[in-house]
Every structure is written in C-alpha cells, then in structure tokens.
Amino acid sequence: MQKIATWNVNSLKVRLPQVLQWLADNPVDVLALQETKLTDDKFPAAEIEAAGYHVAFSGQKTYNGVAILSRHPITDVVKNNPRYEDLQQRIIAATIDGMRIVCAYIPNGQSLESEKYQYKLQWLDALHDWLQDECRQHPKLALMGDYNIAPEDRDVHDPAAWVGQNLVSPPERAAFVRLLGLELTDAFRMFEQPEKLFSWWDYRQMGFRLNRGMRIDHILLSPPLAAQCTACVIDRAPRKWEQPSDHAPVIATLG
DNA sequence: ATGGCGCCCATTGGGCGA
Numbered sequence: 459m460q461k462i463a464t465w466n467v468n469s470l471k472v473r474l475p476q477v478l479q480w481l482a483d484n485p486v487d488v489l490a491l492q493e494t495k496l497t498d499d500k501f502p503a504a505e506i507e508a509a510g511y512h513v514a515f516s517g518q519k520t521y522n523g524v525a526i527l528s529r530h531p532i533t534d535v536v537k538n539n540p541r542y543e544d545l546q547q548r549i550i551a552a553t554i555d556g557m558r559i560v561c562a563y564i565p566n567g568q569s570l571e572s573e574k575y576q577y578k579l580q581w582l583d584a585l586h587d588w589l590q591d592e593c594r595q596h597p598k599l600a601l602m603g604d605y606n607i608a609p610e611d612r613d614v615h616d617p618a619a620w621v622g623q624n625l626v627s628p629p630e631r632a633a634f635v636r637l638l639g640l641e642l643t644d645a646f647r648m649f650e651q652p653e654k655l656f657s658w659w660d661y662r663q664m665g666f667r668l669n670r671g672m673r674i675d676h677i678l679l680s681p682p683l684a685a686q687c688t689a690c691v692i693d694r695a696p697r698k699w700e701q702p703s704d705h706a707p708v709i710a711t712l713g
Numbered sequence: 714a715t716g717g718c719g720c721c722c723a724t725t726g727g728g729c730g731a
Contacts (some may be wrong), residue, residue: 468719468720468730469719469720469721471720471721472719472720493720493730495720495721519721519722520720520721520722520728520729521721521728521729521730566729566730566731567731568729568730568731604731606730606731624731625731658731660717660718660731661717661718661719661730662716662717662718662719663716663717663718665718672731674731701719703719704718704719704730704731
C-alpha cells in the first residue's frame with residue numbers, strides 16, 4: 459500500500475513545522491509541495507531528510523516554487539516543462555518506485571481580462587503536449603498539484619456567484635478535460651464523496667469556517683495507477699491549525 | 714467597485730494569491 463499526496467503550503471519557510479507535523483501524522487510515501495517561495499539555497503533539505511524523506515526541489519525568490527518529498531529514492535528529476543520556456547518555477551517531475559510523479563503549480567490566471575490568464579491557458583496547452591510524451595514513456599504517472607481550476611460546479615461553494623470567473627471559466631475547464639483526455643483520472647471523483655468538499659478556502663471573511671471553498675488541488679492518475687487506487691481524501695485538519703496554509707492536502711491511496 | 718487575509722520584499726506601502 460502506498461500513499462501519495464499534494465499540498466500547496468503557501469511558503470515552506472513559514473509552514474515547515476506544519477509539513478513535518480503533518481508527515482509525522484500522515485507518513486505518506488510521496489508529498490508534492492507547491493508555493494514553497496524559497497530559492498534553492500534556502501530550501502530546508504536537512505530538516506526534511508532528518509524526517510526520513512528524500513527531496514527534490516525547484517524554487518525562486520518570493521513566488522512559486524515546487525518540491526517532491528519521498529520515502530523512496532528520487533531519480534530522473536526534471537524541472538520545468540522542456541517544451542515551454544518559463545521563468546517561473548512551477549513544475550518538478552521525478553521517478554519514484556517505478557512511478558512518474560509530476561508536481562505542478564498551475565498559474566492562477568488572476569482574471570479573464572488579465573495577461574496572466576492567457577499565460578495560464580498557454581501554460582496548460584504546453585503542459586498537455588509535454589505530458590502526452592511523459593505518459594507514453596511512463597505508464598504509471600501521477601500529475602498532482604494546485605491546478606487553480608475547479609473542474610465542475612460541485613467543486614465550488616457557490617457556483618452561481620462564480621459563473622464564468624477565473625478558476626471556473628469554460629476555457630480552463632476545457633483545459634482540465636483535455637488533461638483527462640490523456641487517459642488520466644481525477645482520483646477524488648473515482649469514489650463516492652460527500653458534497654461540498656474543498657481543498658482551498660479564502661483566508662478572508664471566515665472562508666474556512668463557512669466552508670466557502672473550492673476544489674482546485676487534484677491528483678490525476680494514469681490507467682495502471684487508477685486501477686490501483688482505493689481511496690482519495692482531502693485532509694482538512696491542518697487548515698484548522700494555527701497560521702495555516704489556505705490549502706489542504708489531498709491524499710490518494712494506491713493498492 | 715473595493716477590500717477583506719496572509720506572505721513577501723523592503724519599508725510603514727505594494728504585489729500577489731484564488
């Protein structure tokens with residue numbers, strides 16, 4: 459039995475104690491992190507290794523930054539999409555225990571009128587094209603991270619208030635469906651789930667307490683991994699801790 | 714229409730996230 463997880467930590471500098479605590483409570487095999495917001499020279503590799511994890515990371519100052527933590531050795535690390543020149547550090551991929559793990563922090567987009575929205579759509583196009591190759595080369599592939607896309611209305615606390623907006627707009631959702639077209643399966647939706655389960659809540663206006671959230675963090679699995687998957691849950695516990703990330707971890711159980 | 718909160722860099726305000 460294996461567990462793989464993803465968590466946007468919104469600054470690993472601030473959240474390192476929580477990541478270590480969470481790993482102590484949830485000793486997953488693989489944890490993909492987004493928004494580490496650290497240059498590589500400041501990455502807390504020693505502390506993470508002391509907790510029994512191998513680590514690979516790709517960061518920058520202030521923004522973005524991704525990492526993969528693993529109980530098992532990490533090989534064949536790729537940073538960024540080789541098909542898309544990007545100054546922002548948003549992708550790290552690696553082979554772990556026969557699985558290809560792709561950790562992605564998909565651009566937010568800001569608003570439909572923003573240049574960042576165009577960047578988001580182009581970035582997603584390039585991700586799709588690269589993943590097509592990756593999936594061919596690595597039958598056991600997991601794409602996990604912060605997608606900044608709520609795939610369906612049931613992934614939004616108040617769909618009527620969000621119609622057409624960034625995170626739910628039809629072009630973004632189409633890009634998500636296009637990723638599913640690579641024979642990838644949304645692990646969360648493989649199972650019966652209660653309504654109104656989300657992975658992100660705004661810090662403001664009591665977003666978490668009122669459960670005004672969105673499900674924008676996802677684990678997509680290729681056919682052999684989907685066939686092995688027995689559960690997928692969102693762990694709301696760390697969102698209740700002091701000084702939390704605004705995202706909760708998503709965990710898939712394999713085998 | 715704007716800001717709310719939290720983090721970051723670098724001042725005491727502004728950018729950004731989602």
